[in-house]
Amino acid sequence: MSVTTTEPLGTELTAHEVLASAGAMVEPALRVSVDSLGEPLRRMAGYHLGWWDATGMPVPGESGKALRAALAFSAAAACGGNRDDAVPAAAAVELLHNFSLVHDDVMDADPLRCGRRTTWNVWGINNAILLGDALQAQAVKMLSTRLPGHLIAEAITRLQTATLELCRGQYADCAFENQARVGIDDYLSMVAAKVGSLMACAGALGALCAGAHPRTVSAMEIYGRELGSAFKFVDDVIGIYGDPAFSDQCVGNDLRNRKKTLPVIAALESGTDAGVELADLFESIEPLAPEQVARAAALVEQAGGLELTLRHVRERLAAATAVLPVDADTRDLEQLARLVTVRDN
Amino acid sequence: MSVTTTEPLGTELTAHEVLASAGAMVEPALRVSVDSLGEPLRRMAGYHLGWWDATGMPVPGESGKALRAALAFSAAAACGGNRDDAVPAAAAVELLHNFSLVHDDVMDADPLRCGRRTTWNVWGINNAILLGDALQAQAVKMLSTRLPGHLIAEAITRLQTATLELCRGQYADCAFENQARVGIDDYLSMVAAKVGSLMACAGALGALCAGAHPRTVSAMEIYGRELGSAFKFVDDVIGIYGDPAFSDQCVGNDLRNRKKTLPVIAALESGTDAGVELADLFESIEPLAPEQVARAAALVEQAGGLELTLRHVRERLAAATAVLPVDADTRDLEQLARLVTVRDN
Numbered sequence: 188m189s190v191t192t193t194e195p196l197g198t199e200l201t202a203h204e205v206l207a208s209a210g211a212m213v214e215p216a217l218r219v220s221v222d223s224l225g226e227p228l229r230r231m232a233g234y235h236l237g238w239w240d241a242t243g244m245p246v247p248g249e250s251g252k253a254l255r256a257a258l259a260f261s262a263a264a265a266c267g268g269n270r271d272d273a274v275p276a277a278a279a280v281e282l283l284h285n286f287s288l289v290h291d292d293v294m295d296a297d298p299l300r301c302g303r304r305t306t307w308n309v310w311g312i313n314n315a316i317l318l319g320d321a322l323q324a325q326a327v328k329m330l331s332t333r334l335p336g337h338l339i340a341e342a343i344t345r346l347q348t349a350t351l352e353l354c355r356g357q358y359a360d361c362a363f364e365n366q367a368r369v370g371i372d373d374y375l376s377m378v379a380a381k382v383g384s385l386m387a388c389a390g391a392l393g394a395l396c397a398g399a400h401p402r403t404v405s406a407m408e409i410y411g412r413e414l415g416s417a418f419k420f421v422d423d424v425i426g427i428y429g430d431p432a433f434s435d436q437c438v439g440n441d442l443r444n445r446k447k448t449l450p451v452i453a454a455l456e457s458g459t460d461a462g463v464e465l466a467d468l469f470e471s472i473e474p475l476a477p478e479q480v481a482r483a484a485a486l487v488e489q490a491g492g493l494e495l496t497l498r499h500v501r502e503r504l505a506a507a508t509a510v511l512p513v514d515a516d517t518r519d520l521e522q523l524a525r526l527v528t529v530r531d532n
Numbered sequence: 533m534s535v536t537t538t539e540p541l542g543t544e545l546t547a548h549e550v551l552a553s554a555g556a557m558v559e560p561a562l563r564v565s566v567d568s569l570g571e572p573l574r575r576m577a578g579y580h581l582g583w584w585d586a587t588g589m590p591v592p593g594e595s596g597k598a599l600r601a602a603l604a605f606s607a608a609a610a611c612g613g614n615r616d617d618a619v620p621a622a623a624a625v626e627l628l629h630n631f632s633l634v635h636d637d638v639m640d641a642d643p644l645r646c647g648r649r650t651t652w653n654v655w656g657i658n659n660a661i662l663l664g665d666a667l668q669a670q671a672v673k674m675l676s677t678r679l680p681g682h683l684i685a686e687a688i689t690r691l692q693t694a695t696l697e698l699c700r701g702q703y704a705d706c707a708f709e710n711q712a713r714v715g716i717d718d719y720l721s722m723v724a725a726k727v728g729s730l731m732a733c734a735g736a737l738g739a740l741c742a743g744a745h746p747r748t749v750s751a752m753e754i755y756g757r758e759l760g761s762a763f764k765f766v767d768d769v770i771g772i773y774g775d776p777a778f779s780d781q782c783v784g785n786d787l788r789n790r791k792k793t794l795p796v797i798a799a800l801e802s803g804t805d806a807g808v809e810l811a812d813l814f815e816s817i818e819p820l821a822p823e824q825v826a827r828a829a830a831l832v833e834q835a836g837g838l839e840l841t842l843r844h845v846r847e848r849l850a851a852a853t854a855v856l857p858v859d860a861d862t863r864d865l866e867q868l869a870r871l872v873t874v875r876d877n
Binding site for chain 1: 570635698
């Protein structure tokens with residue numbers, strides 16, 4: 188499906204291919220890291236990553252898509268570096284991303300992720316906590332053992348700063364569940380922390396591995412953060428309006444569960460009649476019936492929630508593009524930005 | 533109380549003072565780290581560390597005891613280094629230790645730690661998971677931002693290796709709960725991983741900060757691991773026979789909860805009549821009544837469980853002492869070894 192805010196340009200690789208290529212490039216390093224975990228953490232990690240089923244039987248298919256790895260590789264390439272040199276950075280951000288997914292699934296009590304049982308749902312909460320802890324450690328170890336010595340301190344400090352931001356963002360996201368009202372600014376800050384932090388880190392580490400100037404590293408950091416926020420806002424739109432045939436996400440689920448995403452918050456805060464009706468719909472505790480979900484989606488649009496969200500997507504993409512160095516080869520980064528708005532999975 | 537396996541020697545500082553001194557030395561670095569967490573993680577961390585109550589009101593009293601920090605400081609001193617140089621290492625191992633305590637309390641569903649409500653019991657499981665995640669990140673950041681550049685890669689790799697061992701040890705410990713039978717060797721491996729790993733890391737990092745030779749770093753690593761195991765075995769003894777007036781631990785609790793500690797496992801595996809009677813007592817699901825707890829304690833001793841455990845304590849202490857370099861000033865390290873057997877808290 189496609190949520191188009193700018194016209195997609197003709198490209199050599201599809202968005203799908205860009206992510207799959209990054210996934211294939213980073214996978215060998217991830218496999219070594221996962222293999223070194225020892226059982227049963229190894230099996231849990233490979234299951235979570237989609238490599239095998241819960242019994243350890245390989246699942247046929249291609250490598251997974253790796254957005255954060257792709258960003259690290261693309262930032263390295265934009266800075267004139269070699270993609271191979273960015274493998275430890277790409278693997279570290281993917282490991283950290285998966286640490287956060289495993290723990291988030293526990294905290295959100297999500298029984299499924301992309302149609303598969305979540306790790307805690309298969310192995311229990313305690314083992315999922317341990318798996319997340321181990322993946323966090325492996326992310327750091329990937330950098331401390333595989334990066335050139337002069338890059339290690341900065342790379343690891345950046346990764347740990349991102350981890351702390353992730354924790355703060357996840358705290359805010361959990362807290363929103365119990366808040367009657369969430370402000371738009373609060374939501375934007377949460378997304379910048381929960382999603383933007385690791386994307387920012389991926390961009391910065393890619394640049395760092397290419398030996399980029401500190402100002403360029405900072406630019407790539409901003410690029411990643413803005414791209415991450417834009418990506419999340421588009422996810423929010425897909426969660427309400429996307430085509431379930433072409434999206435991993437269960438369309439309508441967000442509304443059914445009254446999830447306070449940007450379009451919903453913007454609608455609720457709009458002061459419009461549609462916003463008031465949406466608030467009334469959201470008052471009850473029962474899950475919304477299908478016709479209520481459809482009505483809520485229409486109300487979000489009428490109240491201007493969709494429009495405001497797409498404006499934020501455009502603004503974040505513009506902010507990302509604005510920091511790209513004029514003399515850099517930014518084709519890959521632009522390809523990734525296109526991914527934000529055109530999902531061809 | 534005192535569990536004496538060797539005669540305590542006259543010392544300038546009591547065991548209590550050695551730990552309190554390390555606690556006071558490491559606390560400023562810990563405070564900076566905790567303050568940078570942001571709310572509410574900051575408040576949760578300081579509560580967990582005993583600095584304030586759940587509302588954030590300071591709790592009067594001295595610094596906490598810091599065994600792992602003390603080991604890092606003592607290893608640095610034994611290698612001719614300056615204790616001050618080991619502050620980042622000492623703070624990192626304390627942060628990592630507290631990460632593991634916070635997550636272990638969640639996994640074990642322990643409502644109290646040292647008579648205070650555990651973090652998850654005050655703030656909920658999700659927040660405790662996040663606090664642990666954040667403390668793990670802060671431990672690494674302490675090293676990546678405060679150690680001299682040439683030490684960072686090795687120090688962080690060692691800390692992450694210890695983290696992974698901790699996770700494996702905690703996995704085994706949780707698994708024992710559901711196993712009908714636990715072998716002595718399985719228990720010894722679990723203790724080496726869950727307790728020994730971070731103590732080993734503390735010793736090694738202290739030596740590393742003092743610029744010690746790699747062989748000396750390895751020796752301090754072994755010293756820490758052996759000391760950690762010895763410490764845990766003495767805890768196991770105190771959990772059964774210790775004097776509740778002088779111990780943090782609730783004496784009898786381990787037996788009441790049928791916890792498979794070394795004295796119990798040794799008794800159950802002894803093939804003696806007392807071991808068989810103990811196994812019968814442990815068959816029921818109900819918590820043991822006070823007279824059953826007393827009987828179980830007597831049976832553990834009759835079956836040789838106490839004797840075997842104290843032998844392991846002596847062996848681990850001998851193995852620790854054996855690796856100390858002959859030319860090093862090991863007074864502090866010997867003081868710590870004395871702490872294992874003489875608890876004067």
